[in-house]
Amino acid sequence: xxxxxxxxxxxxxxxxxxxxxxxxxxxxxxxxxxxxxxxxxxxxxxxxxxxxxxxxxxxxxxxxxxxxxxxxxxxxxxxxxxxxxxxxxxxxxxxxxxxxxxxxxxxxxxxxxxxxxxxxxxxxxxxxxxxxxxxxxxxxxxxxxxxxxxxxxxxxxxxxxxxxxxxxxxxxxxxxxxxxxxxxxxxxxxxxxxxxxxxxxxxxxxxxxxxxxxxxxxxxxxxxxxxxxxxxxxxxxxxxxxxxxxxxxxxxxxxxxxxxxxxxxxxxxxxxxxxxxxxxxxxxxxxxxxxxxxxxxxxxxxxxxxxxxxxxxxxxxxxxxxxxxxxxxxxxxxxxxxxxxxxxxxxxxxxxxxxxxxxxxxxxxxxxxxxxxxxxxxxxxxxxxxxxxxxxxxxxxxxxxxxxxxxxxxxxxxxxxxxxxxxxxxxxxxxxxxxxxxxxxxxxxxxxxxxxxxxxxxxxxxxxxxxxxxxxxxxxxxxxxxxxxxxxxxxxxxxxxxxxxxx
Amino acid sequence: xxxxxxxxxxxxxxxxxxxxxxxxxxxxxxxxxxxxxxxxxxxxxxxxxxxxxxxxxxxxxxxxxxxxxxxxxxxxxxxxxxxxxxxxxxxxxxxxxxxxxxxxxxxxxxxxxxxxxxxxxxxxxxxxxxxxxxxxxxxxxxxxxxxxxxx
Amino acid sequence: xxxxxxxxxxxxxxxxxxxxxxxxxxxxxxxxxxxxxxxxxxxxxxxxxxxxxxxxxxxxxxxxxxxxxxxxxxxxxxxxxxxxxxxxxxxxxxxxxxxxxxxxxxxxxxxxxxxxxxxxxxxxxxxxxxxxxxxxxxxxxxxxxxxxxxxxxxxxxxxxxxxxxxxxxxxxxxxxxxxxxxxxxxxxxxxxxxxxxxxxxxxxxxxxxxxxxxxxxxxxxxxxxxxxxxxxxxxxxxxxxxxxxxxxxxxxxxxxxxxxxxxxxxxxxxxxxxxxxxxxxxxxxxxxxxxxxxxxxxxxxxxxxxxxxxxxxxxxxxx
Numbered sequence: 001x002x003x004x005x006x007x008x009x010x011x012x013x014x015x016x017x018x019x020x021x022x023x024x025x026x027x028x029x030x031x032x033x034x035x036x037x038x039x040x041x042x043x044x045x046x047x048x049x050x051x052x053x054x055x056x057x058x059x060x061x062x063x064x065x066x067x068x069x070x071x072x073x074x075x076x077x078x079x080x081x082x083x084x085x086x087x088x089x090x091x092x093x094x095x096x097x098x099x100x101x102x103x104x105x106x107x108x109x110x111x112x113x114x115x116x117x118x119x120x121x122x123x124x125x126x127x128x129x130x131x132x133x134x135x136x137x138x139x140x141x142x143x144x145x146x147x148x149x150x151x152x153x154x155x156x157x158x159x160x161x162x163x164x165x166x167x168x169x170x171x172x173x174x175x176x177x178x179x180x181x182x183x184x185x186x187x188x189x190x191x192x193x194x195x196x197x198x199x200x201x202x203x204x205x206x207x208x209x210x211x212x213x214x215x216x217x218x219x220x221x222x223x224x225x226x227x228x229x230x231x232x233x234x235x236x237x238x239x240x241x242x243x244x245x246x247x248x249x250x251x252x253x254x255x256x257x258x259x260x261x262x263x264x265x266x267x268x269x270x271x272x273x274x275x276x277x278x279x280x281x282x283x284x285x286x287x288x289x290x291x292x293x294x295x296x297x298x299x300x301x302x303x304x305x306x307x308x309x310x311x312x313x314x315x316x317x318x319x320x321x322x323x324x325x326x327x328x329x330x331x332x333x334x335x336x337x338x339x340x341x342x343x344x345x346x347x348x349x350x351x352x353x354x355x356x357x358x359x360x361x362x363x364x365x366x367x368x369x370x371x372x373x374x375x376x377x378x379x380x381x382x383x384x385x386x387x388x389x390x391x392x393x394x395x396x397x398x399x400x401x402x403x404x405x406x407x408x409x410x411x412x413x414x415x416x417x418x419x420x421x422x423x424x425x426x427x428x429x430x431x432x433x434x435x436x437x438x439x440x441x442x443x444x445x446x447x448x449x450x451x452x453x454x455x456x457x458x459x460x461x462x463x464x465x466x467x468x469x470x471x472x473x474x475x476x477x478x479x480x481x482x483x484x485x486x487x488x489x490x491x492x493x494x495x496x497x498x499x500x501x502x503x
Numbered sequence: 504x505x506x507x508x509x510x511x512x513x514x515x516x517x518x519x520x521x522x523x524x525x526x527x528x529x530x531x532x533x534x535x536x537x538x539x540x541x542x543x544x545x546x547x548x549x550x551x552x553x554x555x556x557x558x559x560x561x562x563x564x565x566x567x568x569x570x571x572x573x574x575x576x577x578x579x580x581x582x583x584x585x586x587x588x589x590x591x592x593x594x595x596x597x598x599x600x601x602x603x604x605x606x607x608x609x610x611x612x613x614x615x616x617x618x619x620x621x622x623x624x625x626x627x628x629x630x631x632x633x634x635x636x637x638x639x640x641x642x643x644x645x646x647x648x649x650x651x652x653x654x
Numbered sequence: 655x656x657x658x659x660x661x662x663x664x665x666x667x668x669x670x671x672x673x674x675x676x677x678x679x680x681x682x683x684x685x686x687x688x689x690x691x692x693x694x695x696x697x698x699x700x701x702x703x704x705x706x707x708x709x710x711x712x713x714x715x716x717x718x719x720x721x722x723x724x725x726x727x728x729x730x731x732x733x734x735x736x737x738x739x740x741x742x743x744x745x746x747x748x749x750x751x752x753x754x755x756x757x758x759x760x761x762x763x764x765x766x767x768x769x770x771x772x773x774x775x776x777x778x779x780x781x782x783x784x785x786x787x788x789x790x791x792x793x794x795x796x797x798x799x800x801x802x803x804x805x806x807x808x809x810x811x812x813x814x815x816x817x818x819x820x821x822x823x824x825x826x827x828x829x830x831x832x833x834x835x836x837x838x839x840x841x842x843x844x845x846x847x848x849x850x851x852x853x854x855x856x857x858x859x860x861x862x863x864x865x866x867x868x869x870x871x872x873x874x875x876x877x878x879x880x881x882x883x884x885x886x887x888x889x890x891x892x893x894x895x896x897x898x899x900x901x902x903x904x905x906x907x908x909x910x911x912x913x914x915x916x917x918x919x920x921x922x923x924x925x926x927x928x929x930x931x932x933x934x935x936x937x938x939x940x941x942x943x944x945x946x947x948x949x950x951x952x953x954x955x956x957x958x959x960x961x962x963x964x965x966x967x968x969x970x971x972x973x
Binding site for chain 1: 508509512513516519520523526528532535536537538539542543545546550552553556562565566567568571572573574575576579580583584586587588592593596599600603604608609610611612613624628632636639640644645646648649
């Protein structure tokens with residue numbers, strides 16, 4: 001209960017102003033296609049040099065919280081996820097926006113974000129010591145199986161054809177191997193110097209999602225005004241709240257999956273949204289509506305990716321190990337002020353630790369309030385004429401891809417992937433499984449090799465990867481996931497063979 | 504009618520798959536290519552399946568490409584390519600962005616070209632957008648982008 | 655038309671190029687760090703460059719850019735081949751990492767591709783074990799490794815980096831075979847493997863290990879340096895524990911520019927940057943962050959690079 005004691009600090013005038021500024025600024029940065037939360041936080045670090053440690057962290061905490069939620073705005077309205085965490089949001093969110101329900105999708109996403117986010121931060125407050133043990137329980141073999149679990153989702157994700165979904169996933173897995181391999185240092189598939197650093201995931205994300213959108217707008221040609229504008233239906237916040245609580249299954253699966261997976265160092269943040277989306281779909285009564293603008297999809301994805309914010313900081317705050325790129329940046333922000341995360345933080349600087357955590361809690365609420373306030377307004381972004389929108393998104397893609405690591409190479413890779421994806425999408429391939437492959441490939445490979453080396457020196461590969469409670473559990477989930485997909489596919493096929501025969 | 508169209512992309516993907524597999528199985532050191540081999544094998548099998556289906560005319564998903572779409576797309580794509588692969592670096596980000604933005608607006612904005620007001624409006628939109636980008640990236644976030652002419 | 659614009663751009667570029675040497679620096683400078691944001695190199699680079707904008711330093715801020723990947727190869731390859739040698743692109747170097755990588759081959763740089771400016775820090779490698787480990791000294795570790803050849807697993811941040819060099823030296827000095835496990839994700843991932851008990855021990859940076867020990871997560875058994883560290887006065891060096899391990903694996907961090915940078919710019923940087931590192935605010939922040947400082951001038955660094963290249967060639971000859 002110690003945290004309540006420090007609530008006052010959050011509401012001192014300067015702190016609250018920073019919190020407000022961080023939240024609003026974070027929402028705007030997060031909503032800008034091409035700026036990921038990690039980058040937004042990294043870019044804000046220099047501002048904290050001038051501030052006290054507590055105030056600096058309030059700014060960073062608020063910004064982290066709201067950039068994750070802000071990513072949903074561009075995911076829903078433009079089908080451009082701001083970060084890997086928002087990929088799942090595009091699947092149903094953008095479809096809803098196209099149906100005129102942009103305001104509703106945004107309201108749901110902010111409400112679900114707040115519920116998930118508050119739950120995650122509460123976990124961080126009350127269960128940190130337990131969670132720290134859980135985060136450490138995942139060794140190389142478990143991370144490997146977790147990545148494989150992600151791969152089993154690939155086929156069924158946003159694709160009309162399972163084979164093409166899997167093939168898209170394979171292309172993603174292959175793209176991920178380009179560059180220097182991380183452990184041996186060997187060069188793989190570097191056929192152009194721009195690929196020396198491998199394919200940067202944020203640049204790839206921008207290319208694969210934003211560029212096809214731009215080209216699709218081009219392909220529509222020089223239409224007269226009015227014909228292309230998407231209508232935006234008004235939607236009341238109260239109705240959105242009722243909708244949210246009519247979907248307790250999606251909300252709870254999203255929140256729980258997000259908190260649990262978000263904990264795992266190095267993996268969680270990127271796949272929490274997708275895994276939650278997939279699980280919700282499997283448990284849902286109307287699976288067929290997913291991908292066609294179903295509110296459960298948005299709720300699950302967004303509650304999961306904000307629920308991950310709190311737990312993802314557990315390894316950093318307790319063990320001083322940054323579990324995600326954003327946490328690594330936050331670590332720098334702490335060290336600059338001479339504060340070591342770990343027991344030192346909670347014992348000697350409780351004011352810093354708890355004010356930081358409280359600011360994330362209040363930040364979730366502020367983010368939600370502000371988000372809801374602008375949801376109706378923001379949805380009108382979809383009404384910007386397509387010619388203007390195409391040019392804006394193209395320019396933002398170039399700036400975004402470049403600023404990830406100040407490299408023109410990333411911009412070229414972004415453009416090539418984008419143009420390729422545009423044409424592949426016309427033939428039934430899709431971007432979501434490709435990106436999932438790109439994310440999971442390195443996780444699976446590095447942990448397989450590293451685990452293999454440990455296994456060879458100790459118990460042998462078979463018993464290292466196949467025995468132990470957590471391994472068995474994960475393998476069981478993987479098998480269940482595959483069996484379920486096959487069963488669904490067979491059932492679907494039985495239904496459609498007749499129609500196919502006719503066609 | 505889509506058969507010929509489906510053969511091209513799936514053929515390209517299949518060719519890429521074969522190339523990936525060939526590299527994976529021939530390059531050294533073998534340990535570093537263990538994982539790529541695994542991926543390449545699955546890749547080739549799936550790509551062959553897709554290609555086979557396309558050749559037999561069984562591919563159904565996807566809208567394909569139409570002539571009018573290509574005609575609409577080409578000028579914008581050309582401007583985008585010049586912008587990304589040449590102008591951004593050679594002219595500096597802000598100059599190139601302003602130019603590309605204005606040209607794209609002129610190409611795709613449905614307002615009549617004959618009116619002076621249309622051109623002024625396009626100019627204003629371009630100016631405001633580039634100013635916002637400059638404010639956000641250069642002034643607020645201190646992101647250093649290539650600057651050759653102006654800015 | 656295109657050619658005309660290109661020509662104008664070229665003329666402008668050469669104009670600014672000519673005026674550069676006297677007025678340098680006239681715009682912000684960027685410094686490439688070949689490790690991820692939040693890592694020890696990145697963190698220290700941000701601290702030592704934070705006063706660059708002061709009038710008595712460079713008068714222009716230095717922005718840090720991260721190009722992580724493959725133990726630093728990605729960033730240094732980019733720096734050697736694609737960075738403009740105009741004095742506005744600096745990079746952080748990590749010795750022995752980049753020298754060891756260039757000896758091993760497969761990269762596009764060597765010590766001759768770069769011009770050192772100044773050194774700011776020296777971070778020795780240390781041997782860490784989890785708090786509940788059975789090992790309490792390097793002797794215990796060596797004894798266990800002798801009984802179980804090749805079975806003692808210990809982590810480090812990749813192959814041909816300082817940690818790997820220290821690992822090779824320890825194995826050679828003790829005459830034992832152990833299982834070195836390179837991790838993806840740098841020192842943080844290697845440390846996590848130790849704390850979580852995935853491996854029996856690990857090599858890590860002194861600064862990170864110091865922090866982890868303060869947090870009560872690890873024990874530090876030995877320092878791979880010639881002298882004890884002021885941060886860890888109670889931890890003996892490898893030499894004191896009977897292992898002939900010198901300071902070859904000490905991670906020297908500093909600033910360099912690509913070959914071909916104008917001599918005037920190099921001279922200006924070489925004169926200003928070491929003074930900038932000695933700034934009080936920098937020293938205080940580095941001390942607070944548990945990062946050992948070691949300022950060296952350009953001439954001293956040139957010497958140090960040459961010496962490292964010599965020892966590393968001998969050490970890596972057998973691999």
